[in-house]
Amino acid sequence: MTEPNAAAIAATRETPEARHRALLWQIVDDYSLIGIFVVLFAVLSMTVQYFFSWDNVVGLALSVSQIGMVACTMMFCLASRDFDLSVGSTVAFAGVFCAIVSNATGSVVIGIGASLVAGALVGFVNGAVIAKLKINALITTLATMEIVRGLAFIASHGQAVGVTSEAFFTLGSAEFLSLPVPVWVTLACFVVFGVLLNKTIYGRNTLAIGGNPDAARLAGVAVDRVRIAIFLIQGLVAALAGIILASRMTSGQPNAGEGFELNVISACVLGGVSLMGGRASISGVLVGVLIMGTVQNAMSLMNIDAFYQYLVRGAILLIAVLVDQLKNRRQSR
Amino acid sequence: MTEPNAAAIAATRETPEARHRALLWQIVDDYSLIGIFVVLFAVLSMTVQYFFSWDNVVGLALSVSQIGMVACTMMFCLASRDFDLSVGSTVAFAGVFCAIVSNATGSVVIGIGASLVAGALVGFVNGAVIAKLKINALITTLATMEIVRGLAFIASHGQAVGVTSEAFFTLGSAEFLSLPVPVWVTLACFVVFGVLLNKTIYGRNTLAIGGNPDAARLAGVAVDRVRIAIFLIQGLVAALAGIILASRMTSGQPNAGEGFELNVISACVLGGVSLMGGRASISGVLVGVLIMGTVQNAMSLMNIDAFYQYLVRGAILLIAVLVDQLKNRRQSR
Amino acid sequence: FAADDPVKIGFVVKQPEEPWFQDEWKYAEQAAKEKGFTLVKIGAPDGGQVLTAIDNLKSQHAQGFIICTPDVKLGPSIVAKAKIDKLKLMTVDDRLVDGAGNPIESVPHMGISASKIGEQVGEAIAAEMKKRGWKPEETGALRISYDQLPTAKERTDGAIAALTAAGFPKANVVNAPQAKTDTENAFNAANIAITQNPKYKHWIAFGLNDEAVLGAVRAAEGRNFRADNMIGVGIGGSKSALNEFAKAQPTGFFGSVLISPKRHGYETSVNMYEWIKNGKAPPQLTFTTGQLITRANAAEIRKDMGL
Amino acid sequence: MTDAPRLEFRHIGKTFPGVRALGDVGFAVRAGSVHGLLGENGAGKSTMMKILGGEYIPDEGEVAIDGQVRHFRKAADAIDAGVAVIHQELQYVPELSVMENLLLGRLPTRFGLVDRHRALAWTRERLDALGVDLDPRAKLKQLSIGQRQMVEIVKAILRDAKILALDEPTSSLSHRETDVLFRLVRDLRTQGKAMIYISHRLDEIFELCDAATIFRDGRKVADFDALEGVTRDALVQRMVGREISDIFGYQPRDHGEVRLSVKNVTGRAAPLPVSFEVRAGEIVGFFGLVGAGRSETMRVIYGADRRTAGEVRVDGQSIKASHIRDAIRHGLVFCPEDRKEDGIIGVRSVSENINISARRNHLTAGLFVNDRNEARTADHYIERLRIRTPHRRQEIRLLSGGNQQKAVLSRWLAEKDLRVLIVDEPTRGIDVGAKNEIYNVLYELAARGVAVVMISSELPEVLGVSDRVVTMCRGRITAQFDRASANEQNVLAAALPESAGSTPIRNA
């Protein structure tokens, strides 16, 4: 799943036709979801006016930039058979906290730093409670979701916190090679976490833990430490997303990111990350995020009625997974 | 979890003291959460004014009546290792649809009937897609959650739909032995689904499927059929909850029940239902529902600031599971 | 912008599912039909989505947009974004503020301030109380609150301000926070508040919208405070309110402050169209007023407003 | 009609993506006989049984029962046709009781409700009649693997099927339960059932089977209508395609200093203090009955379970209690017995499973996984232990049981600085050829100076491989024997509890 197996297959197969068939199917398996996305994109480009324009593509990328960042870490979380509902709250809290600290200290850098530390702390608490006290991840992160959201409201008195320093806004609005900074950050996240997943012990251990935590422990994987790290990094990245969002909006908003967690998790699952753990691919997650964003974008462009948008969103979600699952039918018996 | 194992343990252990100790712990295991709730209730009764009054207890019961009904069926869903996010939407849609049909036909009975059928249909679609097409339950029900919510909005044009027949309102407001009808319905659900879980083949097969789907299938259990039944019944009960809610509010509201699914699932998990399937107890779910409702009720009675309520909710959730998990520490090797 | 290009106007609202915004869109659509421009309707329930919506409008070559923002503090970023994307900007319902909390004067606005509506609610309740001759000290006021939403807080605070100005004791205001903004949660909040305060003979209720007040009315009914012991006044004049008025027997839902979605939707769109097409700048500030509808006059007033 | 075999496979073929598991295979089983099915790991035996059980649909060919062709689409069809299969990978529901597992899918009801009393009484009665001592109310997760396997066997037998297939039923059973099982199988044979019996333990085949079929690489290579006069070597030759005269191939070695020293170690699940020592280059076999506490003790030593007291030293250095990674760092590793629960990471590849632990020694720049090195390691063991897999990237759950076991073993053999190797039932489900290969690996390691502890419930294996045999019974070490003095009688005697009858499985 993690990377094309085609070459490996070719090396050890038995008969030439079997080898060919296996190779072909493996390619279908590895790239089916990407194919779905390409088709979707092509069809939309041809049928929806303005869809295939630089402006729109950038807009699309911006609209999924927060989800994209956090989806990278959520992928790790799900791959290790965990679950994190607290990311939406962390996004909100980080934005508010960054704004407050920046205003208080007059330094945006301190604000950002403090906010990142706070996000990492939230993640650490999640991880420690889940790994060490062995409390169900759903309940734990539901609890921190509430608590952190509460902190965001308390810190901001329920009001958006404007940032006085103009420097802060460049983070969200500056462009580099005609792509806005948030998009670059998201791309960087995909690269970094893709490498982490596929090329490092951390990523491999994450997958092993998700595949079979007991076996991983007996094989000498520091299960607790890895799980804590996963949540900590997730908190950190969620905080980063929150800071960037605040910068884009020029204020920290305590009610930002509601429902964010479900969107992120859906994007991951759509991208083939198994909720049962052990299976994840960064390209899948990327495509999952893009499909979600593209559908929403196209619907706005097509001026689809708000109520009917619900239907379309639901239907697309179903169709995308359905097409992707067809490959499994073949394997099932 | 499903029932005291004390006897079973007593038989397999070797020395008398070991046997005694095991028996004691098993009892603690089986009833610890109930104990937590009793303590919580007692403490609140003594410290919070008006908490321990008939009016308040009835109010508390009413406030969890919808969640309680659906938690019963969600328990089956989780126990069979599935997941259902669409219940909140179904609650809203059922209310709206019942109101519309009642108004159109002039008959409340037809309205209720149609609405129940619609709910069951939603559940059936969920179940069929998940069981037969083998699509991930999270994605499937997320899709139907969107679609059904969309239908609710479309059918009602986004407006609350009032019911003209006064007869309809008695369902929500009539009292019997000084308990309102919705509370009776919820109690009935707990009894019915408790019996279903523990005393019928359907319930036992549900647990078997959740515990090991392959084993169940190989033993000739009609796995697909049971899963579809679980979702169908869940849709039906969610519709019932929606109808009763509409009756209580005297109108069907398309935006009702947002976030309902998470509350229901949390109540179940808090009540010891395993997200990994195979483990569920009706008393646990009842207590889970009650703890959630009680905490919210007590906070309001204590006039806790809305922002701080988030903190308390989160903290209580954590503490409840933590105390409940302490027993597992002992078991973990 | 060349004079013969087709005009395209965005209409961005914070809660697309809400009847109020559906109505605004409906009347904007009517204007589009009459004037022959394209209307793009986008829902943007949070700050991130507002920015996405503006990007989206730019991609489809809209020339301007009207927005009711989910948070007025988004002001500076919306203004900046509109400027970068060269889109004309007007606001409706909620007025943008800058970092310091002052209204951004440069953006044309049509609307009614949240505290103003709240005050109208308070005044309506106070008047009805007086008419019924209730003693303020025997009356409890249910503030169905949702302080997480700044608008909601302003509305309820406005109502309290008007009530106290009319001599209602502030101590009798009972805060009943709802966990979500639907009727059921309002019901639960109100129910508990009533339990806590058995001393009051009468109740009044106000909140963020009609649904909140409806929940309070239902809860009061459950505790035997019916039409003659309950005055609930909502905001919006939505179907929830009209359903109450349509019932055979009067309920505790006394009235609702109706604001005209027609003016907000239709007039703003036409103004924006004129601005783009003919360079005719819209008025900088238009304040509309709400009107109390009750069982007695609902139909009549709605007709007057062209609803 | 009467001379039609009870069960006949005709020209069965089955291909998985990249693997031809079976090709044109057929054989027949008579009523009232036990038919042995043999073959290397991955030969296709389990696949055949899954086709019989309705779990897989064959690509080609058909299954005939009493001369009548049957097409099973799902497991329930096979059950309806009177077929019961005991799968190699145990398929039980851990959270349910023994009774419910035994009656899975067919609990008795009264007025629509489960009739627990009747079910309980019935289960008890049948268990007693079969001479199997299991508490019907205990949950499966509370039982040892051996007991779970016994439940699976009883579950199939209680179906009263006319065709019964047992896929390596004894892999987790030791002497006593095996005896119970054999008695049951013989009873069933006299009742006229047709049975297929798969095992890698050739003694069992000779002891039990009336006829046998041998598979190799998904094809049938031999059919024996009777086993009289067939030699063991002939079978092995047909199975693995080469001669293995002495499967153990033991060679004496010199023993060095004490490498592993265990002193008064106790744990939660192993409350009695245990002490023993193993020298460098020595292979110590631990023998005992199921539930003797060997696995528990070793888990505590390794740190997988909490150690409550005592000391473990490797080369004189003390190992931290309950700290697996510290043990591994000191070169002490443990290969668990339950490969499905504790061994394999099912959804990950063979290569991943082999490299998971040792890779920490082969990082590039201290951070990045060295793919080339890992591929080499994986391919090495795939070849050396003959792990039958289309490629190293295959998900390990798709391998045959024996091949999974080999991959899990490889994980530990790949450790660079191995000093103490504890293997728990290392040859469970492994074919004769590969067993031989594994023993050779153990000897090689021992020759390198590794101290090896091997838990095994196969007495010949313990006697054939070990330099020293240690017996355990009820959590205590009861005796030690040199290779010279150990024999079946004295080892078995030392492993048996003094008063029989209170062991988990009763001898009939």
Ligand SMILES: Nc1ncnc2c1ncn2[C@@H]1O[C@H](COP(=O)(O)OP(=O)(O)OP(=O)(O)O)[C@@H](O)[C@H]1O
């Ligand atoms: N679902 C599957 N997908 C892909 N390959 C499979 C699948 N099931 C079995 N195989 C392959 O088919 C071959 C035959 O496997 P099978 O389990 O029948 O072997 P076996 O004879 O039972 O071996 P063992 O003695 O190790 O149990 C193996 O190479 C295995 O890897």
Ligand SMILES: Nc1ncnc2c1ncn2[C@@H]1O[C@H](COP(=O)(O)OP(=O)(O)OP(=O)(O)O)[C@@H](O)[C@H]1O
């Ligand atoms: N009532 C019980 N509750 C929990 N576990 C039990 C119970 N009865 C027996 N067991 C289990 O029995 C097993 C004891 O056997 P253990 O696995 O240590 O023996 P062994 O010598 O390794 O034998 P083998 O591995 O061949 O089964 C343990 O797994 C223990 O947990």
Ligand SMILES: [Mg+2]
């Ligand atoms: Mg096999």
Ligand SMILES: [Mg+2]
């Ligand atoms: Mg063992």
